[in-house]
Amino acid sequence: MTEEIIIAGFGGQGVLSMGKILAYSGIMQDQEVAWMPSYGPEMRGGTANVTVILSDNRISSPVLQEFDTVIILNQQSMDKFEKSVKPGGVLIYDPNGITRHPQRKDIKIYKVEAAEEATRMQSAKTFNMIVLGAFLKVKPIVKMENVIRGLEKSLPERHHHLIPLNKQAIDRGMEIVKEA
Amino acid sequence: MAEYKLMKGNEVIAEAAIRCGCDAYFGYPITPQSEILETLTLRQPWLETGMVVLQAESEVAAINMVYGGAACGKKVMTSSSSPGISLKQEGITYLAGAELPCLVVNVVRGGPGLGTIQPAQSDYFQAVKGGGHGDYKLIVLAPASVQEMNDFVDLGFELSFKYRNPAMILSDGVIGQMMEKVKLSPVKPRWTDEEVIKLNGSWATTGKTADRPRNVATSLELDSARQEQFNHKLQAKYKEIQEKEVRFEKIACDDAEYLFVAYGSSSRICQKAIDLAREKGIKVGLLRPITLFPYPTKAIQEMAEKVKGILTVEMSAGQMVEDVRLAVNGKVKVEHFGRFGGMIPSPNEVVKALEDLIIKG
Numbered sequence: 001m002t003e004e005i006i007i008a009g010f011g012g013q014g015v016l017s018m019g020k021i022l023a024y025s026g027i028m029q030d031q032e033v034a035w036m037p038s039y040g041p042e043m044r045g046g047t048a049n050v051t052v053i054l055s056d057n058r059i060s061s062p063v064l065q066e067f068d069t070v071i072i073l074n075q076q077s078m079d080k081f082e083k084s085v086k087p088g089g090v091l092i093y094d095p096n097g098i099t100r101h102p103q104r105k106d107i108k109i110y111k112v113e114a115a116e117e118a119t120r121m122q123s124a125k126t127f128n129m130i131v132l133g134a135f136l137k138v139k140p141i142v143k144m145e146n147v148i149r150g151l152e153k154s155l156p157e158r159h160h161h162l163i164p165l166n167k168q169a170i171d172r173g174m175e176i177v178k179e180a
Numbered sequence: 181m182a183e184y185k186l187m188k189g190n191e192v193i194a195e196a197a198i199r200c201g202c203d204a205y206f207g208y209p210i211t212p213q214s215e216i217l218e219t220l221t222l223r224q225p226w227l228e229t230g231m232v233v234l235q236a237e238s239e240v241a242a243i244n245m246v247y248g249g250a251a252c253g254k255k256v257m258t259s260s261s262s263p264g265i266s267l268k269q270e271g272i273t274y275l276a277g278a279e280l281p282c283l284v285v286n287v288v289r290g291g292p293g294l295g296t297i298q299p300a301q302s303d304y305f306q307a308v309k310g311g312g313h314g315d316y317k318l319i320v321l322a323p324a325s326v327q328e329m330n331d332f333v334d335l336g337f338e339l340s341f342k343y344r345n346p347a348m349i350l351s352d353g354v355i356g357q358m359m360e361k362v363k364l365s366p367v368k369p370r371w372t373d374e375e376v377i378k379l380n381g382s383w384a385t386t387g388k389t390a391d392r393p394r395n396v397a398t399s400l401e402l403d404s405a406r407q408e409q410f411n412h413k414l415q416a417k418y419k420e421i422q423e424k425e426v427r428f429e430k431i432a433c434d435d436a437e438y439l440f441v442a443y444g445s446s447s448r449i450c451q452k453a454i455d456l457a458r459e460k461g462i463k464v465g466l467l468r469p470i471t472l473f474p475y476p477t478k479a480i481q482e483m484a485e486k487v488k489g490i491l492t493v494e495m496s497a498g499q500m501v502e503d504v505r506l507a508v509n510g511k512v513k514v515e516h517f518g519r520f521g522g523m524i525p526s527p528n529e530v531v532k533a534l535e536d537l538i539i540k541g
Binding site: 020023024027032033034035036037039058059060061062063064065066153154 | 184186211212297353354357358359360361445448449451452453454455524526527528
């Protein structure tokens, strides 16, 4: 099994940390992982993206043009990455702030209203975990217990009391994701 | 079993330095390698092992602090990215001229000049052909994974002390910024003063006793005949390194009709390109130089006997391709494909280049 994913949105949406949790979850189930961020000025307020690869085998290129799953969290990323989904692959997006919805017919498209749900949960910071939940519902490539262990690994100890809230957000994401 | 961690290549360099018993790090921040100094500062190894971590006032100061520490027989290192490494070149040639061991890490970004902060491999010439003045060589290691960022810190120090020669880790923004799972090396204590004197006392300035002559760490020799003799000694050393220390990896070469030659992050891209090409029925393999000096010239010569054509893939306008052509010496066609200035070639582009430049061309 190899899953090649890109998560793209604004800096500050938790794109990089979502990728890190996913990568740690992969390590927890003995997989090879790679996490390759965009870095530099674009991270300081502009668009941010991260490529995450989980595989049972040695990972080749951490830099890719096409992905099994593309997760899109703003319009700029939609413009840039809709075309990067492999034919037959998956696109997951949050329609909040999207002015041009995805057009492709040769891929599976899912919507998750994560920003709205995070507001409803009165915790804007759970946004990325809602998105992660949506992804895991569509692509159950890591077991929930390993995601929790991944959370434990990637969050500093002083934030461990937030793990139940994160788990709740992941569950919400799994519930609200739907085919577009 | 040691636990796997998820870490950035740059963070791993810092952690590996502490764990291999490094005595001092002198550096100055520059993207995309600032996490090395940041991680060292956060880790505060001076409390744990006594390792010195110092942000110098400039790159030039940092490399000269390395000279000082190395002259004392200590394990010292510095790191920077391309423009900063250019600033260090005077110090590097002095270190080579004084036969001082040290580790220099270059996390390469696009040039020339200040260039861009995105990844590149356009410092190959600088790393393996000089960079500074005079007939000298660095031992150059090219990691292609975060695990190798860990492994090559210890290896770099080991080789640099074995041959009393500066070693360089030539990485780039991809390997430096990427996180992968890594098994960190076991902790080795720093050398005690007694160990430094025992291991390095024949040349280091440390530990002069009443009956030992003074050791002087210098690259100055005004008598030309003696300087020529010294150069002969250096050349003999480089020849020995070339004979004993070549490292490379071959992937999918057994049945290969075509060959990629690529190092570092380009070699990772080529591994994906191999999968894509083989799906199309193109039998291509990869030879990945791990040491750039000494270069795996013989291994490339041997492959040239077996394949129909060779494509080098570099994030440069074509630098290592010259060494591949020298190795192949006209036996088969050698072409170069590269993206540069901070752009990264995609696996699909690499396959297309193989088809256009080598198979059809």
